[in-house]
Amino acid sequence: NAGVTQTPKFQVLKTGQSMTLQCAQDMNHNSMYWYRQDPGMGLRLIYYSASEGTTDKGEVPNGYNVSRLNKREFSLRLESAAPSQTSVYFCASHWDITYEQYFGPGTRLTVT
């Protein structure tokens, strides 16, 4: 089992460019999440999906969109990147039995 995988690992964008961060999990989990991590701010929830076909906003959704393509995949899209979106982005999936969240390795995004 690969667990939670994310692509790409690193990305540099210019202000105004768009991109999609990909996430997939092979653990048959229902819930998936996108977080951003900034120094001193902890992990902040951007969007989450409680099940295939549903998505909801988290704490910091502005400037992002998501798609729950199927049970395995949950993508995060930046339509017009801004320097404030420079961050490390983590995808996670959630096991309903133990409440544990499993995190991917992260994507380090820099917007210049």
Next chain:
Amino acid sequence: QQQVKQSPQSLIVQKGGISIINCAYENTAFDYFPWYQQFPGKGPALLIAIRPDVSEKKEGRFTISFNKSAKQFSLHIMDSQPGDSATYFCAASITSNTGKLIFGQGTTLQVKP
């Protein structure tokens, strides 16, 4: 609104010492309190978790102490080792509400040999 407050922001401990990280929460509906450990360049991973019906949980050198009346919980790392050097996050969630986690700000622990 920061619902989970974590302190200290950074901590330096000598090898063999005790590391203590504290968290306070506001929402009394929280019913699951995990601690996550993150090494540089990696995603966070669950270390230990507690439910509010117990006051303490121990797994090896790691112990969570939970004070429901004070709305506080803490992580104790006994006999701290250089390999424990990492960033630690406390979190809280309402398990009936999709399992969303609210994270503290994180504590960077350095254990000196």
